[in-house]
Amino acid sequence: MLRFENVSKVYKGGKKAVNNLSLHFKKGEFICFIGPSGCGKSTTMKMINRLIEPSSGSIYINGENILDKDPVQLRREIGYVIQQIGLFPHMTIQENIGLVLKLLKWPKEKRNKRARELINLVGLTPDYLDRYPHELSGGQQQRIGVLRALAADQPLILMDEPFGALDPITRDSLQEEFKNLQQKLGKTIVFVTHDMDEALKLADRIVILRDGELVQCDTPEEILRNPANDFVEEFIGKDRLVQAKPNISTVEQIMNPNPIKITKDRKLSEAIQLMKDTRVDTLLVVNEQNRLEGFIDVEMIDQKRKKKSLVADAYEAEIFTVTEGTLVRNAIRRILKNGLKYVPVVDQNKRLIGIITRASLVDIVYDSIWSEDEASLQ
Incomplete structure (x- = not known):
């Protein structure tokens, strides 16, 4: 889908920003470019839509050399999202x-219909379409920037540190949301970041650059397990390498497939009894189709029991989840970073399929850190 052949960028004075880069990416891949400041990652990405012209070599999109296309037309065929978002303040969403x-030149009715379709993809309601950018939070504005890149249904989207200016909680939420959206729509994404955790979480393949040179291009798992050299190992960080346990990769392998759950129509007295019987202080709330809707704990019941009688009146809908197929290291990071006791695991339709608790992680951490030392003592 996207191919670099011996691509270089040399600025006046002979400074090489990118040197003889050759890469090949398939349709639907999520590719992250990462490296130290000045390594050439943003330059490489901007050569794809000719915001920066290559000095030599060729870049192909679906077999067509980008230099054979009109640059303005080329940019209209490629989505583009930047950190500064770039929403026009005088225009509605x-x-x-x-x-x-x-x-x-889409007709107005067709444009408006497309906007209504897209707004639902990022958890915003149609009434947001009539608002102006200043009426939205930073995270909401960034969602709109992503939607604008998706609007024309371009197969290729370039993203230059799009979540870099957001607070950690909003950033984490948007990363999860966007990864799911990308998988659902099958878009090819080229994503520039300076954050290794972000690259490991999002990428199908990571391209590590240094001084304009390609150092390593591989899946996150392979880079974690087999860093190309000392530079990559140092850039990744020892703590992340510890988490790269070779025989465990996705959350399904460590989750409890039988989480304790209850439906909203049950009485609070039934919820308390279920907690006592199963020796837990929290229940996951699901509907009749087993779709996760939230959680309820002892404190919520205690606050509501004198006034209300049903789970529906006391539960909390806001809950962190991970989707099946999520890498274990991403789940670990989410639990530790947000101070969570557990994370429910859901399928693509938000149906509850399991739960990861801090206890689930004990064996992984033990084996990763201590198993080799223990073996050497025997």
Whole structure:
């Protein structure tokens, strides 16, 4: 889908920003470019849509050399999201989302229909379409920036540190949301970041650059297990290498497949009895189709029991989850970073399939850190 052949960028004075880069990416891959400041990652990405012209070599999109295309037309065929978002303050959210569509001469009714379809993909309601950027939070504005890049249904989207300016909690949530969206829509993403945790969480393949040179290009798992050299090992960090246990990769392998759950129509007295019987202080709340809707704990019941009688009146809908197929190291990071006691595991349709607790992680941490030392003592 995207191919670099011996691509270089040399600036005046002979400074080489990118040197003889050759890469090949398939349709639907999520590719992260990462490396120290000045390594050439943003330059490489901007050569794809010719915001920066290559000095030599060729870049192909679906077999077509980008230098054979009109640069303006090329950019309209590629989505582009930047850290500064770039929403136009005088335009409504609907007009911002439909901007590229307007340039592509889509009729207004069709543009508006597309905006209504897209707004639902990022958890915002249609009433947001009539608002202006200043009425939205930073995370909401970034969602709109992503939607604008998706609006024309371009197969390739470039993203230059799009979540870098957000607070950690919003950033974590958006990363999860966008990864799921990318997998659902099958887009090819080229994503520039300076954050290794972000790259490990999002990427199908990571491209590590140093001084304009390719150092390693591989899956996150392979880079963690087999760093190409000392530079990559140091760049990744020892703590992340410890988590790269070779025989455990996804959350399904360590989750408890039988989480304790209850439906909203049950009485609070039944919830308390279930907690006593199973010796837990929290229940996951699901609907009749086993879709996760939230959680309820002892404190919530204690606060509501005199006034209300049903789980529906006391439960909390806001809950962190991970999707099946999520890498264990990402789940660990989420539990530790957010101080969570557990994380429910759901499928693509939000149906509850399991739960990871801190206790689930004990064996992994033990084996990763101590098993080799223990073996050497025997």
